Every structure is written in structure tokens, then in C-alpha cells.
Amino acid sequence: MKKILSAILVVCMILSLALSVVSCSTSKTITKENIKIGLITLHDDSSTYDKNFIESMKRALQDLGIKEEQLVLSTSIEETSQCYDTAKQMVKDGCDVIFADSFGHEAFLLQAAQEFPKVKFCHATGTMAHTAKLDNFSNAFAAIYEGRYLAGIAAGMKLKEMIDSGKITAEQAIVGYVGAYTYAEVMSGYTSFFLGVRSVVPSATMKVRFTGSWYDTDTEYSAAKALIETDKCVLISQHADSYGAPNACEEAKVPNISYNGSTESQGPNTYIVSSKIDWAPYFKYMINCTIEGKVIDKDWTGTIDTGSVVLLDLSKNAAAGTQEAIDSAKAALKAGTLHVFDTSKFTVGGQTLTTYKADVDTDDKYTPDTEAIKDGYFHESEYRSAPYFNIKIDGISIIGDEKY
Amino acid sequence: MTGKNMQKQRPVREPLFHVSKNNALPVWKGLLYRAAAVLAAMLLTGLLGVLLVRKNPLEIYAAIFKGPFIDIWTLLQNTAVLLGFALAVVPAFKMKYFNMGANGQVLVGCLAGIACMKFLSGALPDWLVIILIIAASVAASVVFALIPAVFKAFFDTNETLFTLMMNYVAIGLVDYMVFVWDKSGSGTLGIVNLFSHAGWFPNIINKYFPSVLVVALMTVFMTVYMKYTKHGFETALVGESVNTARYVGINVRKVIIRTLALSGLMCGIMGALYAGSIEHTVNASVGGKGFTAILVAWLANFDPPVMALVSFLVMFLTSGTEYAAASLRLGSNDFASITVGIVFFFVMASEFFIRYNVQLTDRGRKVFRVREKQSEEKGGTA
Numbered sequence: 033m034k035k036i037l038s039a040i041l042v043v044c045m046i047l048s049l050a051l052s053v054v055s056c057s058t059s060k061t062i063t064k065e066n067i068k069i070g071l072i073t074l075h076d077d078s079s080t081y082d083k084n085f086i087e088s089m090k091r092a093l094q095d096l097g098i099k100e101e102q103l104v105l106s107t108s109i110e111e112t113s114q115c116y117d118t119a120k121q122m123v124k125d126g127c128d129v130i131f132a133d134s135f136g137h138e139a140f141l142l143q144a145a146q147e148f149p150k151v152k153f154c155h156a157t158g159t160m161a162h163t164a165k166l167d168n169f170s171n172a173f174a175a176i177y178e179g180r181y182l183a184g185i186a187a188g189m190k191l192k193e194m195i196d197s198g199k200i201t202a203e204q205a206i207v208g209y210v211g212a213y214t215y216a217e218v219m220s221g222y223t224s225f226f227l228g229v230r231s232v233v234p235s236a237t238m239k240v241r242f243t244g245s246w247y248d249t250d251t252e253y254s255a256a257k258a259l260i261e262t263d264k265c266v267l268i269s270q271h272a273d274s275y276g277a278p279n280a281c282e283e284a285k286v287p288n289i290s291y292n293g294s295t296e297s298q299g300p301n302t303y304i305v306s307s308k309i310d311w312a313p314y315f316k317y318m319i320n321c322t323i324e325g326k327v328i329d330k331d332w333t334g335t336i337d338t339g340s341v342v343l344l345d346l347s348k349n350a351a352a353g354t355q356e357a358i359d360s361a362k363a364a365l366k367a368g369t370l371h372v373f374d375t376s377k378f379t380v381g382g383q384t385l386t387t388y389k390a391d392v393d394t395d396d397k398y399t400p401d402t403e404a405i406k407d408g409y410f411h412e413s414e415y416r417s418a419p420y421f422n423i424k425i426d427g428i429s430i431i432g433d434e435k436y
Numbered sequence: 437m438t439g440k441n442m443q444k445q446r447p448v449r450e451p452l453f454h455v456s457k458n459n460a461l462p463v464w465k466g467l468l469y470r471a472a473a474v475l476a477a478m479l480l481t482g483l484l485g486v487l488l489v490r491k492n493p494l495e496i497y498a499a500i501f502k503g504p505f506i507d508i509w510t511l512l513q514n515t516a517v518l519l520g521f522a523l524a525v526v527p528a529f530k531m532k533y534f535n536m537g538a539n540g541q542v543l544v545g546c547l548a549g550i551a552c553m554k555f556l557s558g559a560l561p562d563w564l565v566i567i568l569i570i571a572a573s574v575a576a577s578v579v580f581a582l583i584p585a586v587f588k589a590f591f592d593t594n595e596t597l598f599t600l601m602m603n604y605v606a607i608g609l610v611d612y613m614v615f616v617w618d619k620s621g622s623g624t625l626g627i628v629n630l631f632s633h634a635g636w637f638p639n640i641i642n643k644y645f646p647s648v649l650v651v652a653l654m655t656v657f658m659t660v661y662m663k664y665t666k667h668g669f670e671t672a673l674v675g676e677s678v679n680t681a682r683y684v685g686i687n688v689r690k691v692i693i694r695t696l697a698l699s700g701l702m703c704g705i706m707g708a709l710y711a712g713s714i715e716h717t718v719n720a721s722v723g724g725k726g727f728t729a730i731l732v733a734w735l736a737n738f739d740p741p742v743m744a745l746v747s748f749l750v751m752f753l754t755s756g757t758e759y760a761a762a763s764l765r766l767g768s769n770d771f772a773s774i775t776v777g778i779v780f781f782f783v784m785a786s787e788f789f790i791r792y793n794v795q796l797t798d799r800g801r802k803v804f805r806v807r808e809k810q811s812e813e814k815g816g817t818a
Binding site for chain 2: 076077078086100103104105106107108110111112113114117120121124125135136138139140142143212213215217244246391394398435
């Protein structure tokens with residue numbers, strides 16, 4: 033028995049040695065057959081946010097005819113030097129392009145990009161690529177505010193159904209929103225969602241509670257519960273990554289609009305629809321650029337047209353006529369006749385906005401630098417891919433502390 | 437049967453096993469036991485790999501042995517960091533003061549260091565900033581370690597709970613300071629002085645070597661301190677028996693506070709390394725090796741050189757299993773954590789059989805039908 037065991041161990045060691053020798057061969061021409069891709073995620077596939085990246089990547093590989101074995105998938109990577117160390121390990125392991133999915137990864141990925149100029153580094157939700165000016169470092173995001181707006185229409189239709197059936201009055205149409213941080217990405221998200229709701233139900237208002245974390249099941253659950261019980265919200269949506277809010281909604285039988293993926297399994301009687309970013313189009317672009325030796329766009333913004341901004345299929349809980357309302361708004365968004373942040377559709381302190389300087393170029397003091405309102409609407413995700421709409425508009429009230 | 441009779445019968449009931457302390461086991465035999473435990477754990481891991489994640493166990497083993505060597509410096513730094521935490525808790529544990537707060541003590545040290553880096557670099561020369569980072573880190577960690585120590589020394593509060601809770605105070609402090617310093621609203625600080633590198637500790641050989649060197653020096657210091665100094669002896673004596681220590685004229689309060697100040701000093705050095713050399717930022721995830729470090733210290737019987745070896749093996753295994761999860765695209769590190777847990781469990785079980793001698797009692801022999809002859813043989817060798 034002991035001999036067999038030691039034999040197995042020896043074989044393993046020889047095998048590992050052989051493998052490491054093979055991976056040391058340098059300076060290859062990148063092809064579809066030999067490209068190696070690294071994906072770094074903050075949590076693992078139990079988080080809707082990270083699961084979305086993992087599944088999009090697998091789909092992109094399948095579409096491109098690249099074997100799944102060519103992917104290295106490092107999960108639960110903290111926003112610390114662990115991210116840098118992982119990226120470095122991926123480079124040494126032969127990866128040609130490395131993608132990280134969390135905002136806090138950016139500085140560490142940038143550090144790796146400075147050190148390994150031959151490898152491409154891409155990062156979701158980040159803001160520094162267009163000012164860092166490294167050929168091998170890029171940011172990517174999607175105009176998800178358009179998807180949120182469409183999801184808002186689905187919510188509005190549900191509220192309208194509740195008002196029409198006499199379940200609530202027009203004044204009781206209060207929407208609750210569980211947000212992670214008081215951060216442009218979240219604020220842009222709930223504001224566009226709210227504007228979508230109000231395009232159907234003009235009397236609707238919104239209450240937002242922040243959790244101070246991107247992923248915290250308990251806090252998200254209790255925030256949703258408080259919105260329902262204390263703040264009398266009749267519909268909930270969220271920008272936080274756990275199943276906390278959907279679970280609270282299912283318990284209280286309150287309709288829920290999700291983000292980043294279907295939560296129908298958690299809320300079969302309350303889930304309506306989810307908007308999400310499909311990262312597969314970007315991953316395909318990123319991988320093709322790497323194979324062809326092209327520079328990847330510094331700031332890539334996915335849209336409805338690229339297939340990056342998607343609304344999942346409506347569930348049976350959606351109100352009648354929702355699909356038609358969404359389709360017509362989608363067509364108008366595509367045609368450019370409808371703008372989500374149309375300044376005639378919202379007010380700030382009772383006034384219509386005519387000018388707003390947004391903080392597009394990241395600097396230490398976060399000074400606003402770019403005029404974002406032009407032609408009667410706020411130009412979101414145009415000057416850089418990551419959202420920068422951070423205006424507090426009338427009709428939305430923040431309950432409790434703002435969380436930075 | 438009356439109650440009185442039952443009471444009489446109870447003491448007659450003999451246990452099945454007799455467990456006694458075993459100091460006579462030769463070193464090679466102990467190592468053999470441990471190696472067997474690791475091997476058994478790895479075999480179980482392979483089996484679980486087939487059952488749970490449906491991968492070829494050979495592939496898993498190959499990845500576990502390949503991963504750590506892809507970037508040897510990261511492995512060395514991670515080992516050094518884990519060992520640093522273990523060195524920081526060791527004097528307190530030797531005194532039977534259960535310091536569960538190493539995470540928090542290192543974190544506040546890092547926070548203080550980052551504060552200096554963020555606000556002093558540019559205004560003062562770089563070498564002075566680096567000195568101030570180290571001084572601030574050490575000061576913050578020592579204060580943080582001394583608060584529960586003083587309460588223990590003067591009011592005999594429970595240090596396990598106190599130090600554990602202090603971790604959360606540290607996390608709260610860090611979250612709050614990030615909230616104050618970060619104006620973007622994203623909840624992250626980013627790398628401080630990313631482009632200017634002001635206030636960063638200089639790279640010696642590379643960015644990993646300084647940490648390895650510092651922890652190596654800490655190991656030497658701690659070995660000497662624990663084994664050959666009067667302070668170390670006093671610390672151990674308080675751990676063995678507070679009353680004996682008092683009887684021979686040791687000021688127990690003084691020893692508690694002094695030992696925890698030393699713990700804080702070690703944590704402060706780790707915090708400074710995190711701030712100046714490893715992370716250049718601070719958030720609640722920085723460090724976080726304080727609990728694994730306790731396991732390391734315990735498994736190594738509080739012997740610093742052995743702790744170095746155990747730290748290396750733990751980080752090797754962690755890095756290897758995480759690489760296996762990444763290269764086999766398991767989608768989470770759960771399998772890696774399970775593997776490390778299984779290995780720990782097996783090794784700790786083997787420790788029991790190394791440190792204690794388990795023998796059947798007369799009743800045990802009867803119950804398990806072991807013949808008298810065998811037990812005589814055992815008795816002869818013992």
C-alpha cells in the first residue's frame with residue numbers, strides 16, 4: 033500500500049515539473065488554439081454579479097470556438113495586493129489577456145499592467161484607463177442605465193396594475209431600492225430605473241436605503257424588509273449582489289425587479305424581470321483584439337445594439353402589456369428619439385437642470401471636469417464607460433445614512 | 437434495584453481507553469505520523485474531487501504541486517506574512533493569554549501607516565515619511581494590543597472575547613477612515629501614491645524580499661526571546677501557573693502588559709510592512725491571517741523555527757489548492773478551503789496520537805476482545 037502511495041506522489045511531482053517546463057516556453061504567436069485567458073472575480077459563482085461574468089465568459093469562449101481549458105478562473109480575489117499577485121501568477125502561467133471584474137481591483141491590475149507590457153489587462157467598471165494611457169490597460173462598462181430604464185417600465189406597469197385594481201392609490205406607489213453605496217454607478221442605476229417607473233406612473237416616488245457593501249445577504253435582506261414594512265414600499269429593486277432583497281420580497285409577497293441575472297428561483301411569485309449586462313460581446317471583442325494583436329479600446333461602452341445591455345424574459349408575474357411598452361421604449365432608445373436622462377423629465381430642487389459638470393477624469397480630489405448636459409439631456413456613459421451620473425433628483429429620498 | 441445500589445456501582449464502571457502523556461516518541465516517528473496524516477488527507481481530497489467537483493484527481497494533484505511554484509516569491513511573501521502573524525501571537529499564547537485580535541492589531545497598524553503615507557509624503561522627505569510610517573504603525577498596534585491587556589491585568593476581563601471584539605472595532609475604524617478619505621463614493625481607497633511611489637518602502641532585490649527579510653529577523657528574535665531570556669522564562673511561567681509565578685515573586689500584571697506590548701510591536705511591524713511594502717492601501721480585507729496563525733503556532737508547539745515550516749506548508753497548500761480551483765475553473769474556492777480544512781483536521785488528529793499514548797484498559801480489552809498477550813507486549817515497551 034505504502035509503495036503505491038509513494039509511486040502516485042512521485043508521478044504527481046514529475047507531472048507537475050513537466051507541466052511547468054512546458055509552460056515556460058515563451059514568445060508565442062497568439063492563435064485561437066493557444067490563447068490563454070485569465071478571469072479574476074471578487075466573489076465566486078454564488079454572487080449574481082460575479083456569476084454573470086463567469087457565465088458570459090464561458091459563452092463567449094463557446095461562441096469563438098475556444099476550449100474552456102484555455103481559461104484560468106480565479107475567484108474570491110480580494111481588492112488588495114492579492115489581485116496583483118493573482119494577475120502576476122496568471123501572466124507567468126501563460127495568460128495573454130487578463131480581466132478583473134471589481135472596481136477595487138483596478139489599481140492593482142494597473143500595477144500589473146505597468147510591469148507586464150506584453151500582456152493585455154482589462155477591467156470592468158473602472159475609471160482610470162483613459163487617463164493612465166497604457167496601451168495594455170483598458171476599462172469597459174455598458175450603458176446599463178438604458179436597461180434599468182426598461183426594467184423601470186416593467187415596474188411601472190406592475191404599479192399601474194396595482195393602482196387600476198384598487199390595491200393601492202396613486203400616492204401609495206412608492207418604490208423601494210436597496211443600493212450598495214452612494215456611488216455614481218448605483219445612483220445612475222436607481223435614477224434611470226425611477227425615470228422608467230415614472231414614465232408609466234407619474235405619481236410614483238422612490239425610497240433608497242444603502243447597505244455599504246456590494247455583497248451582504250443579511251444587510252440587503254433587512255434593508256428590503258425595512259423598505260417594505262417601515263417605508264411602505266410596494267415594489268422593490270436592488271443594486272447589490274446577493275439574494276437578500278429577493279428573499280425578503282418573496283416572504284412579504286412584494287414584486288421584485290432584479291439586476292445582473294434572474295432571481296426567479298428565489299422569488300417564483302414575486303420576481304418580474306431583471307436587467308443585466310451581458311459581458312459576452314465585450315469578451316469576444318477583447319479576445320479577438322488579443323489574437324489579432326490590436327490595441328483594445330481604452331473605454332469600451334456596451335449598448336443595446338452591441339447586445340451588452342439586455343433585459344431578461346418577463347416572468348408570469350409581470351403585468352399585461354409590459355412587453356409591448358418595453359419594446360416601444362427600446363425602439364425609441366435605439367432610434368435616439370428617447371433619452372433616459374432627458375432634463376425635461378426630472379427636476380433638482382424644483383428646477384430643470386441646464387448645466388452639470390461631472391467628474392469624468394479621476395484625480396485625487398475628484399474635481400468635476402466635464403460638462404455633461406447638452407442638447408437637453410445628460411450624456412451618461414459617453415465620455416467614459418463607467419457611469420458618472422450622481423445627481424439627486426426630486427422624487428427620490430434617501431432613508432438612513434449615505435454609504436461611501 | 438434501589439438508587440443506593442446504583443450509586444455504588446457507578447465508580448466501578450471503567451473507561452475503555454487510558455490516555456497518557458507521551459514524551460518518549462522519537463522525532464522520526466512523529467514526522468512519519470504527520471506525513472501519513474497529510475497523505476491520507478490528500479487521498480481523501482482526491483476522492484472528494486471525483487465525487488464533488490467531478491475532476492480527475494491526478495489533474496487536481498498536478499495543479500496543487502504546480503501552482504505554488506509558478507511564482508515562488510508570492511509564496512515566500514505569503515509564508516512570511518503568515519509567520520509574522522504567528523510570531524505576534526506566540527508570546528501571548530505561551531502565557532495562556534488567548535490573543536484572538538492579531539487581525540485588528542495589524543489592521544490599525546496598517547491604517548496608521550497609510551495615514552502617514554497619504555498625508556505626509558510630499559511635505560516631508562521620503563526617508564522621514566518611511567520612519568514615521570513604521571513609528572505610527574507600531575504605536576497604533578501597541579496601543580490596540582494593550583487595551584485588552586490592561587483590562588485583563590487589572591480587572592481580569594476575558595481576553596478571548598475582548599481581543600476578538602477589538603477586531604471589529606479595527607474594521608469599523610478602517611471603514612470609517614476610508615469613508616472620510618475616499619471622495620469617489622466607491623468605498624475603496626485605491627493604491628496610495630500609485631504613480632509617485634512616495635513613502636513606499638524601497639525594493640531590496642524585489643518588492644517581496646523586504647517582508648521576507650524582516651520576518652526572518654523577527655523569527656530569530658522571537659526564538660532567542662522565548663528560549664534564552666528572563667522575560668521569555670517569566671512569560672512561560674505565568675502561562676504554566678499564575679500562582680507559582682506570584683509565589684516566586686514575578687509581577688504578573690507587569691508580565692501580561694509587557695508581553696502584549698511585544699505582541700503589539702510585532703503586529704505593528706506587520707502593519708508597517710502591509711502599508712509600506714505589500715499593499716500601499718488599507719481596507720478591511722488587508723491582513724486577515726490572525727486566526728490561521730493561531731493554528732500554525734499551536735501545531736508548531738510555539739517553536740518559531742517549526743512555525744516557519746508549518747507556515748510554508750500551509751501557504752503551499754492554500755496556494756496550490758486555489759490554483760487547482762482556478763485552472764480547473766471550479767467557479768469558487770470552496771473545494772480549496774475544504775482541502776485545506778481536511779489536511780488541518782488530519783494533522784491535528786495525528787498530533788493527538790503523537791503527544792498522547794492511548795492504551796486499552798482492562799475493560800476496553802474485554803469489550804474489543806483483545807487478547808491479554810498483546811497488552812503485555814505494549815506494557816513492556818512503554
